[in-house]
Amino acid sequence: AGGQWCYDSQDPKCGPSHWKELKATCGGDKQSPVNIDRRRLQRDSGLGDILFEGYDQAPPGKWRLANNGHTVVLSLASELASEHITISGGGLPSRYRALQLHFHWGSPAGNGSEHTLDGHQLPMELHIVHINVKYRTLAEAKGHPNGLAVLGFFFQVSETPNANYNTIVAGLRNVSQAGDSVDLASTFRLSTLLPHAGQLSGYYRYQGSLTTPDCSEVVVWTVFEEPVEIGREQLRAFVSTLHFPAAGPTLLKMTNNFRPPQPLRSRKIFASRA
Ligand code: B30
Numbered sequence: 001a002g003g004q005w006c007y008d009s010q011d012p013k014c015g016p017s018h019w020k021e022l023k024a025t026c027g028g029d030k031q032s033p034v035n036i037d038r039r040r041l042q043r044d045s046g047l048g049d050i051l052f053e054g055y056d057q058a059p060p061g062k063w064r065l066a067n068n069g070h071t072v073v074l075s076l077a078s079e080l081a082s083e084h085i086t087i088s089g090g091g092l093p094s095r096y097r098a099l100q101l102h103f104h105w106g107s108p109a110g111n112g113s114e115h116t117l118d119g120h121q122l123p124m125e126l127h128i129v130h131i132n133v134k135y136r137t138l139a140e141a142k143g144h145p146n147g148l149a150v151l152g153f154f155f156q157v158s159e160t161p162n163a164n165y166n167t168i169v170a171g172l173r174n175v176s177q178a179g180d181s182v183d184l185a186s187t188f189r190l191s192t193l194l195p196h197a198g199q200l201s202g203y204y205r206y207q208g209s210l211t212t213p214d215c216s217e218v219v220v221w222t223v224f225e226e227p228v229e230i231g232r233e234q235l236r237a238f239v240s241t242l243h244f245p246a247a248g249p250t251l252l253k254m255t256n257n258f259r260p261p262q263p264l265r266s267r268k269i270f271a272s273r274a
């Protein structure tokens with residue numbers, strides 16, 4: 001709804017600093033992403049391990065990869081298939097069901113995470129978007145302050161590829177243009193895209209928003225300390241293969257599809273451990 005939003009890399013005239021002109025919520029007091037200042041965290045002993053269910057099983061249906069014009073999205077081809085992929089515990093106010101995952105990245109020249117750590121951006125960030133099981137649709141969830149839970153994972157670049165990302169990286173060439181989608185041939189477990197299971201106890205928690213318009217302030221954010229490793233060439237494939245929607249005759253590579261950190265205002269960021 002409303003006008004067209006974009007990233008500065010597409011056109012500074014519709015970039016993040018203009019989003020609040022399209023959607024007033026984007027100028028709200030609980031916006032995401034934020035800088036995570038590790039000197040100002042509030043430790044919360046109630047933030048135990050998140051319970052991941054269905055993350056360790058190959059889903060019954062196929063994964064679908066799509067270029068939605070601002071990122072590459074992985075979802076299940078059948079809506080029903082994600083029924084049993086849920087997160088709960090870890091101080092979350094409800095159980096949440098996985099909807100989709102997507103990425104934010106930079107350019108050959110720079111990093112592209114959305115959340116920053118002590119003022120530093122990391123190379124890329126993975127978001128796994130979940131909906132509160134109390135709600136049926138995204139539209140319904142957007143009407144409730146705890147409607148969505150997004151898990152954020154930073155990436156760290158390694159010289160060797162992460163084989164668990166081969167299927168996604170190989171699929172990118174099939175979704176190089178906005179609107180493209182492809183069903184992936186191989187099935188894989190969601191857990192293989194994450195840091196190792198034993199390394200998920202450290203995370204940051206705060207109340208925020210979607211990082212794209214309409215910037216709804218309905219997201220319980222969890223950002224994990226432990227990064228996922230990705231090969232330099234694998235990361236390069238995101239930057240070099242995907243394109244934003246074409247505004248004219250020339251293709252525009254999909255780069256720097258991140259929103260910069262927003263003011264924390266009166267919010268606190270909680271840490272699962274000291
Ligand atoms: S994020 O994790 O905060 N980056 C949405 C979900 C998660 C985030 C941001 C947005 C979302 O579901 N947005 C509404 C759906 N989209 C359609 C789409 O295919 O992806 C509408 C839109 O923004 O215009 Cu993009």
Ligand code: ZN
Pocket residue numbers: 102103104127211
């Ligand atoms: Zn995102």
